[in-house]
Structure formats: structure tokens, C-alpha cells
Amino acid sequence: MTRRIDVIATDDAPACPRCGGESLLYARAPHTWTNTAGEPVNGYTGVVLCPECDASTPHAAPLITWFHVNGQADEEDEGFVSLLVAWATSIFVPTLDEQALDDEIDRWRRDL
Template sequence: MSGRVDGIVLRITDPPNCARCEGPGLLLARFPDSWKNARSEDVRGLREAALCPACDRGGAAADELLALFAVDDQVGLSNAELLGELVAEWVEYLRHRKVDAALLDEEHGRWERGNL
């Protein structure tokens, strides 16, 4: 099943594995996003995120979406409106989430030393 919600394209059938833990993803969302480049200019593009039951647990927006999948194994037309609302909230959270630069630097150092 695929669908579009306010510029967000969803893929529920055969979503990719989580890029963080390689576990199974529940859905893939592709959505418009923008960021500032080194010259402080807006760069517009698309971003993708897979909802992971392991890695996304603990965030309010993701938890509600994860709960929907836990309760309704078959997400479909009967709960499409609720799914759309929850996905929109999760995507809005993702748009505002920033990279933890310290953690990224630490992981990069571990990777350079062959410890990742």
C-alpha cells in the first residue's frame, strides 16, 4: 500500500529495513525538506525515513504511530485518516530533529579506528 498525505509519500508494503539497526521497517515516508548550506542558503530536496519499532521508540510522535501498527496489523482504508494524522506528526518531528554532532564525531572516530 502506498499513499500521499500533504506532500508526504508513504510506502507501507515492503518498506526497507532500518538504516540504523537493519531491522524491519514498518513504513517509509518520503517528504519535502530543506536545510541551510555553508553559505546559509536554503537547499530544498526530499528526505526519506523508515519507521523502526526498535530505533524510533521513545518519541511521542513515533510511539503513537508504533502503537497503531501494534494494534492494527493491517493498516488500511479503515484507519487511513488516523494513519495520515500520525504520520504527519511524526514527519513534523523529523523535520525539526537535528543531528547530534558530538555523537556523530564519536562514531566517526570509532569508525576510523575500526571499532564500529
């Protein structure tokens, strides 16, 4: 099954949610989880390419190096496009941690 990863063209990619540092790219990746009724819930989540957090990730490292050497992305550059596709297809969206979600909901309700 092919997933559609949307790479968002922006000069202002969001900060990395892991370290808070500046990211190089922003993409939206599809995900699905099953709700308590047993039905699939489809959605998208944002993913960033972080030069710090992703530096040792196999498909991210070459793309990070490309940015360090070349600076701005150019969709006409076949090397860049190849690295971008490799990174985008390797994006992994973890399974929903329902306990963490319930804990966050409880904290939010207590703060009301």
C-alpha cells in the same frame, strides 16, 4: 510554513538506517541547507518509522502501537490517519553536517 511529507505506500519499506531492522513506514521529508555560495539547496530525504529506534519517540510510539495491534494500515481508519499525520508532522531532518560530508567525500576519493 507547511511542509509536505510524502508517505510512500509500499509493502517493502527500506530497512532502518540506524539499526538495520525492519521498518513499518517510509516517508520523504523536505530539507534545505545553504551551500558555500550562500544559496539554499532544497531536497528530500527518506525517513522510516522503526519499531525499535522510534519506540520512545512521542509521536511515533502510538503509531507503532497501532501497527502492533492492527497490522496493515488502512487509509479509511480515522484513528490511523490521525496518528500518521501526528508522526509525519513531527519528522525532524537534522541540519547537514558539512564536516561529516567532507570526510565521507575524502574516504570515497581515497577508495577510487
